Amino acid sequence: MDFNDSSDEAAYREKARAWLSANAKKKRSDASEAMESEDNASMKASKAWQAKKAAGGFAQITWPKEWGGPGGTPIQQVIFNQEEANFDVPPNPFQIGLGMCVPTVMTFADDATKQRYVGPALRGEEIWCQLFSEPAGGSDVAAVRTKAVREGDDWIINGQKVWTTGAQFSDFGIVLVRTDPDLPKHKGMTMFWLDMKAPGVEVKPIHQMSGGSSFNEVYFTDVRLKDSQRLGAVNDGWKTALVTLMNERLAVGGSTGTQYGHILELARGVKTEGGTMLKDGGFREKLADWYVQTEGLKFTRFRTMTALSKGQTPGPESSIGKVIAATQMQDLANAAVEMEDQYGILNDEELSPLKAAFQSSLLFAPGLRIAGGTDEILKNIIAERVLGLPGDIRVDKDVAFKDAPTGR
């Protein structure tokens, strides 16, 4: 039981480190991860960095040479990500596109399309987004109502998507639409790729309670697509979507926002009659619990990496990350704000401790507990996919989608 790289892994880590040192600056250790930031400046930087990585053979490391990847292993990708995390690099707006959309295109599109689009996406020249969720959907991803009607060799799209990450700066997207409402929910859908600049496509950012806008609403009004933009067979869209979603899990990142280390430092500075809050027995118990959760998740990721390193598929333990991290972020931020007492109400980068990082976490955490799968859905997934417990009773399984109860 150890944390050592195999000799191959060590060699690759060396190579990655060398390349990174030559191309980027080391990160300051005390920096707490930013939770939302995608302005134009950082977008330029992000694209430049992605191009560099592609040229250096460090973008999509598991992709085969024919698609411009170095044809590496999953563990090599993990090693590179670990090393990259130590450097001060711009945010990565390509994850969803390269992790989920483009692989779907690779699997289902015709050669011409693949030749045209895969390369630019890999080099960060073009960004892709994923258009699945809808207002009536939410946790129920397959409740797609956006319609596509065939018109000769074209399809006419009308409807609305929501919670689309990065739509505001995406060039292309893959969209799941309903092509036959007389079939049950999971049948009767079809997948297409589209140009986000096409006429009839309108992107509206969603204003979050945290102040940021990581998500968008996307409206389709008579958007015209060629049948050649279809990904997979007509009415077979759910099968295509499963290929897309298969890759989602790997996209789950590490820890964001304020951590136990930050609140420990806060407590060191908050005076009490006895000394500081760091000496409070109640705080110390909570701190121990947060440490155990956070390190437990880290070591769980190491177990996942071990599987990858042995060429096995990771076990289910990888699914517990977000459900713990999101709740902890909310509890820890609340504890920090409470520790500041009356002063905790301030949300001011100049005045609040740690540039108001705890206050930001407090306002960001509710979204984190919901976006990308609510706590409740994630626990269903653990119960069903990991523990093998039966799914809940489904009243909408075998009825025509148009007849499934919706309250409307």
Next chain:
Amino acid sequence: MDFNDSSDEAAYREKARAWLSANAKKKRSDASEAMESEDNASMKASKAWQAKKAAGGFAQITWPKEWGGPGGTPIQQVIFNQEEANFDVPPNPFQIGLGMCVPTVMTFADDATKQRYVGPALRGEEIWCQLFSEPAGGSDVAAVRTKAVREGDDWIINGQKVWTTGAQFSDFGIVLVRTDPDLPKHKGMTMFWLDMKAPGVEVKPIHQMSGGSSFNEVYFTDVRLKDSQRLGAVNDGWKTALVTLMNERLAVGGSTGTQYGHILELARGVKTEGGTMLKDGGFREKLADWYVQTEGLKFTRFRTMTALSKGQTPGPESSIGKVIAATQMQDLANAAVEMEDQYGILNDEELSPLKAAFQSSLLFAPGLRIAGGTDEILKNIIAERVLGLPGDIRVDKDVAFKDAPTGR
């Protein structure tokens, strides 16, 4: 907003207090409620005390004069219970019989039966138990499989009941049986009363992890009942049962086992390098939470009493008691045992603090979280009956009981 009796209530309280002082000894304040004890000695005492109360007009205070009650009000019953709680009186094994069984008999039995049985029950001469739950039932009370087959003017009962409180010392019981398995679950049941000493009735105590045996299994082998023992129409037993269960809620008592006051005293005595555990910040936070829960429940009961006092029916707030109390008992006992550290493993009335009351609570609490409605069922009840949320999807509603899925 006050805790004062109305003048009538004050007068009644005086009367009750006077009678109690004349007939019982005051309770020592430091006594923590016993959780399980029904030996023969206390049974004799219980019966004697019940007879006294009946003679004094303080048994079943809300019962009309014709049935030997004083025809009092619910608030008078509550006042008497409050006052009685300050006296050292034997345990009350009559609650289920007088609160649930006999009222059912009063409602559905013929006059001869009522004349014969109500009086002795009121005076504690005869004890009644309630035979509803079955091994396959549990939370699902209506899943009754005990069969009753008609034979001329008789019914022949075969099957098994479980979780029957007090069956071992009961003289009579009311039993819910299946008379037509071809009807859906909630139809096809019939209620009877029976003599627990009748041939074919066998009572086996259930050995609990806590060591005690508050519950029993009751087996019926060709037990013969007269049709005159039927309570309500044939196949109408569920309606009868609802009358019985209606009264159950009121049977929910106050707090048992170890409370915040006990653990406060424990903490005062457990030394640390700094002083005692009572000074520990973590303990103090937990203590505050337990206090707030316990007092909150007490004041919630006062709100219920206020409704009774105004002649209104109590609101739903009365339903939150057990779900809080049972979980708190387990948490508090665990905290106490943890506070004793290595020593906490001891479960010895001589050696363990407070005569091992915390250890007893630790072993008793798991049962309390289950008996009389699991935490989960109680939350369903709050969600459905109090908040008006829809029930869960029922797959067994409209099928013949014999065809409902059981896994067997």
Next chain:
Amino acid sequence: MNFDYSDDQKFLKGEARKFLEARCPASVVRGVLNDDAKSYDADLWKAVAEMGWLGAAIPEQFGGLGLGKIELCAIAEELGRVVAPIPFASTVYFMAEAVMLAGTDQHKGFVLPKIASGEWIGCFATSEGPGAVTPSSIKAVVKDGKLTGTKIPVTDGDCANIAVVLANENGKPGLYFVNLGDAGVQRETLKTLDPTRGVAKLTFKDAGAWRLGGEGDGFALMEQVFDRAAVYLAFEQVGGADRSLEMAKAYALERYAFGRVIASYQAIKHKLADMYVKNELARSNAYYGGWALATDAAELPLAASAARVAASDAFWFASKENIQTHGGMGFTWEVDCHLYYRRAKQLGLVAGGAKVWKERLVSQLERRNAA
């Protein structure tokens, strides 16, 4: 046993609800939320003053309605339901209570009528930085009737006419009136988690100061004012928590997932049941606090602590799980859930956080059980 609002109090409460549903819809709250220049809604403040609520618990001889404290609790519960964006708490629960508790007849005659009429907004300035207010956290000093120092944060300090300030004189803590119009007072409005309420940093340089209560009594008086405010705040929190549960319930009953209303899923049902339980415990503890406040009972410090601990926990839980129940919509700016989440923290911190109050509760218990 009469442990509930009286029929008259219920009627008053019902009228208050109708009034506030008409005068304080979410749009009014958002008017303050979205406008940094606005620290409260002036029209609502004026209307509330005209209703006489500012003087509900102020004796008639001082310009109030002299209704009594339970009546004010009932109004507080309704203000909490609508997250009213006005300096009601600072002016009524803190300032007026402080004056009624420790003021001379002259103080009362001078200050209370201006509060009851809505002419004056008050505030209560105790904190000077991160962490609980303690005797040793007081750096502000009064010398020769002049106050010098800094208070941060001061809720409604940006719009108040008058402040009661905790400061040391001759090394002993006292409470002091300060006219915020004084040339020696500087105000800076600050960004907070709940922009629907105004908060400022107050800097005093030789500002005129008049003592309220005895010399050296300042800290004890502050605690007594906090006890009284805590009870009223608990009723606001109970109102907000109940409203959060209602919002969650309404959404769960209309929102479908997998062909069923989400209210039919046990995870949602139990979440709402947990909210209900916490809310009822909070309400019962708040009632006890109200009784202790109205009867000026010796149990007030214990009752107020319990009311505040229960209500802060209930509102925080209900407001965050209301967002969770709303799913994606819940954390958008457009849906009102976050207004309650923000206010839950504002009310939970304004008289000191949970830790302070659990400590106060237990120290009371220690004393009681020792006796």
Next chain:
Amino acid sequence: MNFDYSDDQKFLKGEARKFLEARCPASVVRGVLNDDAKSYDADLWKAVAEMGWLGAAIPEQFGGLGLGKIELCAIAEELGRVVAPIPFASTVYFMAEAVMLAGTDQHKGFVLPKIASGEWIGCFATSEGPGAVTPSSIKAVVKDGKLTGTKIPVTDGDCANIAVVLANENGKPGLYFVNLGDAGVQRETLKTLDPTRGVAKLTFKDAGAWRLGGEGDGFALMEQVFDRAAVYLAFEQVGGADRSLEMAKAYALERYAFGRVIASYQAIKHKLADMYVKNELARSNAYYGGWALATDAAELPLAASAARVAASDAFWFASKENIQTHGGMGFTWEVDCHLYYRRAKQLGLVAGGAKVWKERLVSQLERRNAA
């Protein structure tokens, strides 16, 4: 990255499971539970000794198999799954580790072979009463090589041949070997929450005592022994927690209510998911503890604390919610759920409760972050 059992270790673990499923069914555990005279199962103890497990981590030169500490962790996990009623922890995790940590070659040569062969049962006596063991809680005294004092509770003190005892000599704490056959030793067997394990009160009157480790090092040595034991205990707890989850899952999948298996109800599904999450976090922390133990890393105190805190929490939660999942059957004597509930507390307390370990964890963190 190789953060998992090796293939050999997995094989050993698999063999251990087969062996224990055959030799230690619930009936064996109940044999000890229901017989007050029995403090452990002698046959199982003999069989375990024959397997060489008692010496798994003891070097071959001292009669052990010298397999290494991770191998012993793997065995511990399997012993935890079957709540084995034998003095394995006292003898192997505490006594043997203490000797290997602080013993002279003479000590090792004398004690370890008798442990490896199963000839000797050991125990570790530190507590003298309610509350955590602290330097000032030590009243037992050694003078002129004679120990006088009382230790309570001492796990396996009723059946052990030899004890390591924490006592003061010249006012300084030390660890001391005591032969429990000594005339100056009295044992009294005590009732506990987990009758499947033996516990005694040991009274010493001028009993012969030989120091283990340096004079005055006793308290620090005890903490180091606890660190090592904590890691092994964490693996037992993880084994017990996993088994509890499996029992709950199996029952939920066979038990019907309202025409559906209860495993299809979200309340049960989420309860089991919560168990799974806690168990995985505990396993990951235990692995880190195992790594720190096996490599004698400087992080051991922190890693051991985290392993124990996570594992104690996971087993307690899994064992109590396993009972809850079983409903009425769950709290009967006949169903095995309570065996795990009892053992969860026994393992959670035997090396000191959660509070002690959270304190140890945080004090390590403070030091690390200060640096």
